[in-house]
Amino acid sequence: MEPLEELGEKGDGGVLRTVKDLTAGAAGGIAQVLLGQPFDIVKVRLQTSSQYSNAFDCAAKILKNEGPLAFYKGTLTPLIGIGACVSVQFGAFHEARRRFEELNAKKTPLNPGLTYSQYYLAGAFAGVTNSVISGPIEHIRIRLQTQPHGANRLYNGPLDCIRKLSAHEGVLRGLYRGEVVTIWREAQAYGFWFLTFEYLMNQDAKRNNIKREDIPSLRVATYGGLAGEALWLASYPFDVVKSKMQSDGFGAQQKFSSMTDCFRKTWAAEGFGGFWKGIGPTLLRAMPVSAGTFAVVELTMRALG
Template identity: 70%
Template sequence: MAESIAEMEAGSSKGLQTAKDLFSGAAGGIAQVLIGQPFDIVKVRLQTSNAYPSALSAASSILKNEGALAFYKGTLTPLLGIGACVSIQFGAFGFAKRYLENLNTSRSLPTTLSYSQYYAAGAFAGVANSVISGPIEHVRIRLQTQPHDPTRRLYNGPWDCVRKLVKQGGVSHGLYRGEAVTIIREAQAYGVWFLTFEWLMNADAARNKIDRKEVPSWKVAFYGGLAGEALWLASYPFDVVKSKMQTDGFGADQKYKNMRDCFRQVYRGSGVMGFWRGLGPTLLRAMPVSAGTFAVVEMTMRAIN
């Protein structure tokens, strides 16, 4: 009976911690969208068009021709969706981390995870997240790249975009176009993201002989920003291919048969540098966005604990 009660209490404690991870992640996701959306639309325009010679040119053109609010074009979808995505990322990472800690304990190994285990937990979080991040980013990219002229506009908002994508290509080839490369990108990106942040936080705590929760908030933000830079440097070519596939046409207008064909065509057309187009504004965006995400998540977690 005592063992049964103990198991119930342990299960309740794990469930409560997962709920805290999800809530903190959602708060971080909202911060991520509000900080990063203007940078993201510039990145997508550079990835999917040759009309702009630089990030500054793209930003100036958007401001001049479409107005300041255009930098938040398609924001409703990520504001609702990215909050859920980041919530899943941190919830799945926390779940995987606790699972691996228990696995280490059962094998009489140190409870603290190795850095390969941190990467594995982050990759698991990325794959779990890709189920909803794939279609959310697809819809956002379609809205960001459609003509600004109302008479030539393709979609009247996110739900109209979802409906038309499903109608044109079904769920798998329409809404979930580019999902294979999205899964690869998410696994690599979030494996590196969480690994980098945990390494920096643990190293700081060990160096200064303090508990992790005593690391100052400005350092949390700084380490989060560095993790964001590492994320994009480790995964950017996959993101370029994903963006190209998710702005591709349908039927006779479709240029890329699949992920492999898209990689091949990008390489043939632009060489290796074609996989890094738009990296500048992406890295510029990554520091404040990732810093804000980790800072909000960490401070929210400390507050609710």
């Protein structure tokens, strides 16, 4: 007869575990969007335009010229999509983690836990899996965030944006523009995101001799926030290139032919600093957004049992 803990990971138990992972991730994704969208539009504007001197200048001009609701431009798409993205991230991460645990159990039955390189790889797998969804979602959001204000706007909403992007060069070259650099960014970002969070949680449990689920919510949120800082510091140059490519023109107006071309031209025109434009508001945003995401996910998973 199989041990109860093994039965829990097989058959209906395994499906239930996956459903719980996805549900917790979706809840965390909604929290992430609502907390982070105002910071995100400032980040994208700074990455793709030279008309602002700093983050505060950008925020002030958006408020003055476009009104307070402008900070939530393009929110509908990520509100629906990021919930799905974070759900996929946590579902894929925990699935990869379980696979590593099974592999480790065969080699070292007494200590099947993941190494920190395996935590990184599980996070990178989650990021690559997520990129299939996040690529077009972020492309649409960036187009809506960077389009001219008022009568000169290019898109009437997410669906109109999808239709026009697909009409230019088809779904793969239009809607999925910048997908290669998105995959690189997602792998690096979520590799470090999950690695940092798991390291901090494990060290807390070890230091205080408590179970992971007994770590107070405030410390969970703090570790989640620090993981968010690590995510962006590890992946930000890829994100800058992604934003440039996904706000680029079409046809004769296109500035960048590929990811490497965008890296090369950014370096030539702006130097090292060009790859870090907008990092200030991004790091400011990362702490509360990532803290809220992990706190909501952990609380949801604990509630689901």
